[in-house]
Amino acid sequence: MGNYSIRDFVNKTQQDQNENDYFELETDRVLEVNLNGEVWSKMGAMIAYVGSIKFERERILEHGVSKMFKKALTGEGTQLMKAKGKGRLYLADQGKKITIFDLQNESLCVNGNDLLAFEPSINWDIRLMRKMAGMMAGGLFNVMLDGKGKVAITTHFEPLTLIVKPGETVYTDPNATVAWSGNLKPEFVTDITFRTLIGRGSNESIQMAFSGEGFVIIQPFEEVYLSSDS
Structure with a gap:
């Protein structure tokens, strides 16, 4: 780390x-929102503000009954702040x-834990990864975003985008995805051979399979999700 005078560091x-x-x-690693109205962000993401801004926790029926039930099933991972x-x-x-x-x-699907903020003009819906239930704890949902407006996502370190081409399935680790x-619908597969080789259950034996035409964004980090009752 370099040596600075206080003035040089501030500048x-x-x-x-x-x-x-x-x-x-x-x-x-810091997003500035030039706010004149409202914005939705991940709960707890605010680190500072200047001006006249008020914060509201997402109300139970803020986005309708359907999303309320989905949130109840997926835990606290998609809790939003306005x-x-x-x-x-x-x-x-x-x-x-x-x-x-x-x-x-x-349209863009984002892992619920990696969604930082989006404009109110963006439509969104929670998508449950039903086939993952019982296979790994936490991280069982994603958020579908579509429309016109800004969306901010987060990654551990530099992201890498993989192109999905017809006839060429792309497999990813769910914890790194x-x-x-939005047009892609991932399937979940279990690598029985790999699980047998390890000798016991391992998250790495579970993979997301993307087929069709589109892209997948991954990070060089396997994020560990905590279930809502942990």
């Missing part, structure tokens, strides 16, 4: 005072790297 690390885009990366007002809001999640997407009537194009 090097201070926030950008200019009002930029609605979503702006202050650093690779920020309302005018000012600069800073969001982060455990030092993970942030990527901003500008959806133009496109972050997001994928």
